[in-house]
Amino acid sequence: MTDTVDTHDQLALRRARLGALREAGNAFPNDFRRDTLAADLRARFQDVDAEALEGDPARVRIAGRMMTRRVMGKASFAHLLDGSGERVQIYARADVLPEGVYEDFKRWDVGDILGAAGTVFRTRTGELSVKVDELRLLTKSLRPLPEKWHGLADTETRYRQRYLDLMMNESTRKTFEARARTVELVRRFLVDRGFLEVETPMMQAIPGGAVARPFVTHHNALGMDLYLRIAPELYLKRLVVGGLERVFEINRNFRNEGVSTQHNPEFTMLEFYQAYADYRDLMDLTEEMFRGVAQAVAGSPRVVYQGETLDFGKPFARMTVKESILHYNPGVKPQELESLDLASAVAGRLEIPVKPTWGLGKVQVEIFEKTVEHRLQDPTFVTAYPTEVSPLARRNDADPFVTDRFELFIAGREIANGFSELNDAEDQAERFRRQVAERDAGDLEAMYYDEDYVTALEYGLPPTAGEGVGIDRLVMLLTDSPSIRDVLLFPHLRSKA
RNA sequence: GGGCCGUUAGCUCAGUCGGUAGAGCUGCUGACUCUUAAUCAGUAGGUCGGAGGUUCGAGUCCUCCACGGCCCA
Numbered sequence: 327m328t329d330t331v332d333t334h335d336q337l338a339l340r341r342a343r344l345g346a347l348r349e350a351g352n353a354f355p356n357d358f359r360r361d362t363l364a365a366d367l368r369a370r371f372q373d374v375d376a377e378a379l380e381g382d383p384a385r386v387r388i389a390g391r392m393m394t395r396r397v398m399g400k401a402s403f404a405h406l407l408d409g410s411g412e413r414v415q416i417y418a419r420a421d422v423l424p425e426g427v428y429e430d431f432k433r434w435d436v437g438d439i440l441g442a443a444g445t446v447f448r449t450r451t452g453e454l455s456v457k458v459d460e461l462r463l464l465t466k467s468l469r470p471l472p473e474k475w476h477g478l479a480d481t482e483t484r485y486r487q488r489y490l491d492l493m494m495n496e497s498t499r500k501t502f503e504a505r506a507r508t509v510e511l512v513r514r515f516l517v518d519r520g521f522l523e524v525e526t527p528m529m530q531a532i533p534g535g536a537v538a539r540p541f542v543t544h545h546n547a548l549g550m551d552l553y554l555r556i557a558p559e560l561y562l563k564r565l566v567v568g569g570l571e572r573v574f575e576i577n578r579n580f581r582n583e584g585v586s587t588q589h590n591p592e593f594t595m596l597e598f599y600q601a602y603a604d605y606r607d608l609m610d611l612t613e614e615m616f617r618g619v620a621q622a623v624a625g626s627p628r629v630v631y632q633g634e635t636l637d638f639g640k641p642f643a644r645m646t647v648k649e650s651i652l653h654y655n656p657g658v659k660p661q662e663l664e665s666l667d668l669a670s671a672v673a674g675r676l677e678i679p680v681k682p683t684w685g686l687g688k689v690q691v692e693i694f695e696k697t698v699e700h701r702l703q704d705p706t707f708v709t710a711y712p713t714e715v716s717p718l719a720r721r722n723d724a725d726p727f728v729t730d731r732f733e734l735f736i737a738g739r740e741i742a743n744g745f746s747e748l749n750d751a752e753d754q755a756e757r758f759r760r761q762v763a764e765r766d767a768g769d770l771e772a773m774y775y776d777e778d779y780v781t782a783l784e785y786g787l788p789p790t791a792g793e794g795v796g797i798d799r800l801v802m803l804l805t806d807s808p809s810i811r812d813v814l815l816f817p818h819l820r821s822k823a
Numbered sequence: 824g825g826g827c828c829g830u831u832a833g834c835u836c837a838g839u840c841g842g843u844a845g846a847g848c849u850g851c852u853g854a855c856u857c858u859u860a861a862u863c864a865g866u867a868g869g870u871c872g873g874a875g876g877u878u879c880g881a882g883u884c885c886u887c888c889a890c891g892g893c894c895c896a
Binding site for chain 1: 824830832833834835836847848849850851852854855856857858859860861862866867868889890891892893896
């Protein structure tokens with residue numbers, strides 16, 4: 327067999343070995359059943375000493391990918407990695423296995439998937455192991471694994487071939503387990519409070535609910551363009567109109583924008599809506615939810631992110647947009663934020679290119695984003711966003727220049743955005759008209775007029791508050807991941823030529 | 824879109840001043856019945872991301888392109 331194959335070509339050699347397996351019978355059997363995972367084995371026997379194991383031998387059936395292999399003549403050790411994320415060492419001996427099996431084993435490769443059965447014992451150095459008397463090759467691996475000691479380091483390969491990353495890097499597996507746990511906790515938190523989980527359209531005739539550029543697709547039979555949703559917001563509020571007074575959705579949004587360590591074209595958003603509540607209720611709810619999730623996922627309310635400690639345990643700071651600007655810009659006087667001319671002058675000093683279409687509210691928010699946002703480390707609610715930049719939020723009763731809205735910032739990034747909903751259909755219609763005017767003036771991110779949504783509002787949306795939470799960014803914080811790609815199993819990359 | 828950095832064996836990485844390609848792991852052959860980065864001996868393995876250019880000579884210098892990373896917009 328090997329003399330007809332280039333032995334330096336590992337792929338060809340393994341293909342030849344697979345060919346021999348095909349000759350010998352079924353090369354891809356699916357009749358082996360296991361009864362124990364590596365983690366179960368550890369949990370069950372970690373406190374049992376060698377003598378006790380010998381006196382009362384336990385039989386186990388395990389299966390997994392062979393990650394290491396040490397052949398020493400007529401005895402060998404190997405580690406099998408299974409779905410529990412842990413490894414079990416197996417001890418194979420020629421005189422314990424059935425005739426010929428040990429010789430077969432010596433022709434198997436690291437990366438192959440094996441099934442093994444035998445008795446649990448401890449080696450001289452104390453490692454829990456299985457002395458196998460049954461050993462089978464279940465799946466031949468044709469490609470060599472990355473290097474056993476350094477593992478897989480190449481970032482591009484880790485993203486493009488995530489399965490290798492998951493196999494070789496335990497921290498990657500842990501990150502995605504933490505992601506799943508985060509989503510699970512958020513879901514349970516909301517369900518426990520009477521929220522109903524729903525699914526709304528991913529393909530929308532009018533992309534609404536956020537300020538962003540959409541992806542366009544086409545429906546052939548209907549002969550119409552559709553947009554991948556940039557947010558589920560307007561559909562969820564239609565459901566509240568319909569009497570589903572507490573709803574949420576955890577699902578993908580799509581935004582046709584740049585790719586960065588903070589942005590992926592598709593990302594996961596939690597949105598939830600609660601009738602008979604306002605934005606302050608949601609700030610309280612969010613604080614409770616984040617505190618609980620941080621404790622459960624990171625193990626502490628104090629989360630270390632990229633060397634900085636983020637404290638989810640203490641009450642989250644709350645300040646208005648204007649207060650935060652004044653706090654972080656001691657040279658700016660309060661009056662300078664009260665007129666378009668003066669605020670534009672401040673923006674100019676900060677080298678913000680002010681566009682002629684901007685009103686005072688937009689200028690304030692630009693100043694905020696440039697000078698405040700990145701400095702908000704510990705969880706901080708920023709409130710009172712200008713109405714101008716909040717086309718779906720309810721105006722503040724005392725100051726209609728701003729809305730009853732907040733954004734939550736952690737580690738300098740926007741993590742959540744919530745507000746008391748605008749439920750005045752006529753005001754909403756007017757806000758849509760202003761958005762359309764901005765779109766006509768060249769702003770590709772401005773909203774479309776959604777007549778059907780206005781109609782829904784005309785039936786009456788109860789006083790409601792709603793919020794969106796960026797799940798990917800939350801998971802980044804909880805797993806100390808510097809890039810959004812580290813918390814997406816298959817992040818967007820250009821296709822290789 | 825701009826700047827900087829990277830791309831060399833299956834993997835992890837060296838490669839000096841421009842002088843004809845290196846290591847470890849992996850693989851292959853052999854030895855070895857408690858190893859765990861097993862050990863020991865021997866050995867194979869390269870379109871140096873791609874295309875052009877400069878040069879007697881390019882992994883190395885220049886240009887363009889592709890992909891990736893970080894920062895900025």
